[in-house]
Amino acid sequence: MTDFQITHKVGKARRGKLNTKNGIINTPAFMPVGTAATVKAVFTKDLYETNSEIILGNTYHLMLRPGSQQIKDFGGLHKFMNWNKPILTDSGGYQVYSLSNLRKLSEEGVEFSSHIDGAKVFVSPEKSIEIQTDLNSDIVMAFDECTPYPAEYDEAKQSMELSMRWASRCKTYFKDHNTNKLFGIVQGSTYEDLRHESASLLSDIGFDGYAVGGLAVGETQTQMFDVLDYTVSKLPIEKPHYLMGVGKPDDIIGSVARGIDMFDCVLPTRNGRNGQAFTKLGPINIRNAKYKSMDESIDPESNNPICRDYSAGYIHHLFNAKEMLGGMLLSLHNIYFYQELMSNIRTAIENDEFEKFRADFLSKYLD
Amino acid sequence: MTDFQITHKVGKARRGKLNTKNGIINTPAFMPVGTAATVKAVFTKDLYETNSEIILGNTYHLMLRPGSQQIKDFGGLHKFMNWNKPILTDSGGYQVYSLSNLRKLSEEGVEFSSHIDGAKVFVSPEKSIEIQTDLNSDIVMAFDECTPYPAEYDEAKQSMELSMRWASRCKTYFKDHNTNKLFGIVQGSTYEDLRHESASLLSDIGFDGYAVGGLAVGETQTQMFDVLDYTVSKLPIEKPHYLMGVGKPDDIIGSVARGIDMFDCVLPTRNGRNGQAFTKLGPINIRNAKYKSMDESIDPESNNPICRDYSAGYIHHLFNAKEMLGGMLLSLHNIYFYQELMSNIRTAIENDEFEKFRADFLSKYLD
Numbered sequence: 001m002t003d004f005q006i007t008h009k010v011g012k013a014r015r016g017k018l019n020t021k022n023g024i025i026n027t028p029a030f031m032p033v034g035t036a037a038t039v040k041a042v043f044t045k046d047l048y049e050t051n052s053e054i055i056l057g058n059t060y061h062l063m064l065r066p067g068s069q070q071i072k073d074f075g076g077l078h079k080f081m082n083w084n085k086p087i088l089t090d091s092g093g094y095q096v097y098s099l100s101n102l103r104k105l106s107e108e109g110v111e112f113s114s115h116i117d118g119a120k121v122f123v124s125p126e127k128s129i130e131i132q133t134d135l136n137s138d139i140v141m142a143f144d145e146c147t148p149y150p151a152e153y154d155e156a157k158q159s160m161e162l163s164m165r166w167a168s169r170c171k172t173y174f175k176d177h178n179t180n181k182l183f184g185i186v187q188g189s190t191y192e193d194l195r196h197e198s199a200s201l202l203s204d205i206g207f208d209g210y211a212v213g214g215l216a217v218g219e220t221q222t223q224m225f226d227v228l229d230y231t232v233s234k235l236p237i238e239k240p241h242y243l244m245g246v247g248k249p250d251d252i253i254g255s256v257a258r259g260i261d262m263f264d265c266v267l268p269t270r271n272g273r274n275g276q277a278f279t280k281l282g283p284i285n286i287r288n289a290k291y292k293s294m295d296e297s298i299d300p301e302s303n304n305p306i307c308r309d310y311s312a313g314y315i316h317h318l319f320n321a322k323e324m325l326g327g328m329l330l331s332l333h334n335i336y337f338y339q340e341l342m343s344n345i346r347t348a349i350e351n352d353e354f355e356k357f358r359a360d361f362l363s364k365y366l367d
Numbered sequence: 368m369t370d371f372q373i374t375h376k377v378g379k380a381r382r383g384k385l386n387t388k389n390g391i392i393n394t395p396a397f398m399p400v401g402t403a404a405t406v407k408a409v410f411t412k413d414l415y416e417t418n419s420e421i422i423l424g425n426t427y428h429l430m431l432r433p434g435s436q437q438i439k440d441f442g443g444l445h446k447f448m449n450w451n452k453p454i455l456t457d458s459g460g461y462q463v464y465s466l467s468n469l470r471k472l473s474e475e476g477v478e479f480s481s482h483i484d485g486a487k488v489f490v491s492p493e494k495s496i497e498i499q500t501d502l503n504s505d506i507v508m509a510f511d512e513c514t515p516y517p518a519e520y521d522e523a524k525q526s527m528e529l530s531m532r533w534a535s536r537c538k539t540y541f542k543d544h545n546t547n548k549l550f551g552i553v554q555g556s557t558y559e560d561l562r563h564e565s566a567s568l569l570s571d572i573g574f575d576g577y578a579v580g581g582l583a584v585g586e587t588q589t590q591m592f593d594v595l596d597y598t599v600s601k602l603p604i605e606k607p608h609y610l611m612g613v614g615k616p617d618d619i620i621g622s623v624a625r626g627i628d629m630f631d632c633v634l635p636t637r638n639g640r641n642g643q644a645f646t647k648l649g650p651i652n653i654r655n656a657k658y659k660s661m662d663e664s665i666d667p668e669s670n671n672p673i674c675r676d677y678s679a680g681y682i683h684h685l686f687n688a689k690e691m692l693g694g695m696l697l698s699l700h701n702i703y704f705y706q707e708l709m710s711n712i713r714t715a716i717e718n719d720e721f722e723k724f725r726a727d728f729l730s731k732y733l734d
């Protein structure tokens with residue numbers, strides 16, 4: 001099947017369309033993060049307006065609360081949260097390591113204690129796919145071990161090999177229980193030969209898309225781009241490439257240039273709730289006193305509804321007065337910013353002007 | 368001028384239209400409260416959808432933060448907060464007594480310390496009107512002293528008489544500085560002769576509308592209705608009557624029956640943020656465990672967008688997970704509930720069926 005069509009290429013950058021049962025995703029695509037069945041502080045009806053075509057849900061959070069069985073009973077995650085476009089769910093592996101307590105890792109899977117109520121929970125590759133099947137996400141992620149960063153070579157190798165055995169088990173279980181899409185995840189830390197081996201093993205198993213995992217975990221942008229430089233070229237070229245947990249606007253542009261098609265990140269919403277607004281000149285902190293008297297939009301170059309209707313001075317006031325509307329406005333604004341960035345990237349690739357766009361954007365954007 | 372047309376009457380209940388420079392208000396009307404230049408957790412674009420035709424802003428909060436001069440510089444409160452329909456501002460008197468510290472009352476006005484930063488502030492009748500003129504609200508409230516409840520007769524009398532002298536000063540200052548509408552406020556606590564005297568004095572001064580103040584301060588519903596029974600009939604019949612700070616759905620219905628045309632209350636939004644949803648069968652607490660598995664709307668008799676799109680189980684989950692979207696959804700739902708109630712009241716009066724509506728509503732609504 002060719003559910004992914006690449007319509008334009010500029011260097012390694014690709015413009016594509018990914019078909020899922022709940023709609024088409026134009027790539028390169030950014031997925032707002034909807035951890036607990038909500039993109040925090042954003043109504044789904046407004047999320048449609050931002051031109052978001054897919055969101056991400058966190059399996060770890062949803063399995064613990066409200067539980068995947070309840071979401072299944074309510075007709076799946078789309079219906080539960082009132083979102084009728086595609087959803088990708090992660091496998092839960094990352095959060096087991098970053099959020100839970102008392103982990104016990106074995107060949108079979110991971111036992112851990114819930115960060116919410118301490119309950120003992122066991123997740124295996126099969127269990128993760130079963131949960132994601134209950135959630136009925138359009139794109140299911142293979143369950144992997146999240147290799148700590150930095151990792152010694154032997155540690156990274158053993159971890160990657162375990163993840164590859166788990167990837168194979170995910171595929172086996174998936175094909176008997178789920179008709180949506182399954183993506184594999186390349187591991188191998190910052191070691192080129194391990195990344196190559198991982199990519200090769202995943203290609204042999206065969207997935208609907210390939211994610212680069214184990215990045216956005218503390219490494220520099222240069223290190224991340226290095227890994228992409230020697231990893232993405234080893235992924236099946238005709239399948240979508242997804243860089244998990246990334247990132248800032250310049251991370252995204254640099255990764256598109258290296259052949260990445262999909263991204264997810266909490267930055268637009270998390271930073272929005274904390275008073276940071278993304279603008280074409282770089283991020284600003286709306287709490288800064290200089291915005292108090294500014295009767296202009298936070299991003300004079302943008303015409304999204306937040307910039308059109310609200311002044312920087314008003315949003316500054318809302319944060320100053322600890323009003324919920326402040327975080328609501330900046331979360332939405334930041335998603336608009338990210339989706340406009342992705343739209344501009346796609347247009348630039350279509351017009352064979354990606355390198356010009358990249359240079360123009362980065363020359364103005366000061367992080 | 369006849370900016371207020373009463374189109375239907377059933378007993379003392381009235382159906383009317385109040386013209387302001389920013390639009391017509393259909394009465395009986397409910398005004399959501401937008402304390403600090405935001406109806407908490409609600410976008411103005413969504414507020415329009417609820418059929419809210421006027422909102423209330425709090426002069427006390429706005430004068431302290433961001434300051435009325437800034438709002439004036441930004442083009443007035445409507446533009447500042449992106450709301451283009453009518454706004455009523457209270458006078459600040461109530462909050463000076465309920466929120467500020469170290470008050471010093473004199474014939475001239477009140478000196479107090481800001482609850483935000485302790486700054487000394489002085490407000491007089493003239494100053495309150497000046498501030499409300501800077502805010503450019505469509506309906507300006509006279510500055511009064513908020514008589515404590517309960518009050519001894521002599522205390523209530525002196526307080527009312529001071530408020531009436533202040534009302535006169537408000538009118539004098541207003542007519543030289545403001546072309547919008549000015550409402551007077553009847554005081555007199557629970558004393559019939561004081562309420563009559565207050566109503567008479569205000570009528571002599573002449574206002575665009577008349578509010579009943581000093582209620583919703585701890586008295587029972589029976590006491591409140593008693594005050595309305597002997598007060599509203601003494602107000603100029605051709606002007607709008609506004610009951611400040613009220614109330615619950617049954618308070619509103621009972622007050623409409625006693626000739627009240629306008630209401631404001633924080634209940635829909637405050638209670639919404641705390642997990643209470645209004646329904647036609649009475650308020651419910653969405654945090655209650657029985658809602659966890661309920662894959663139906665919070666109010667099966669309602670078809671507002673929240674009830675149409677979201678299950679009780681989902682909203683329960685959001686509150687359980689402390690997600691902002693929970694408070695956002697219930698605040699909006701509750702405003703829809705209140706505005707649908709007002710719309711049904713207006714229709715019932717038009718159709719000469721108000722008593723039937725009242726009996727039907729109250730027979731189902733269990734508070």
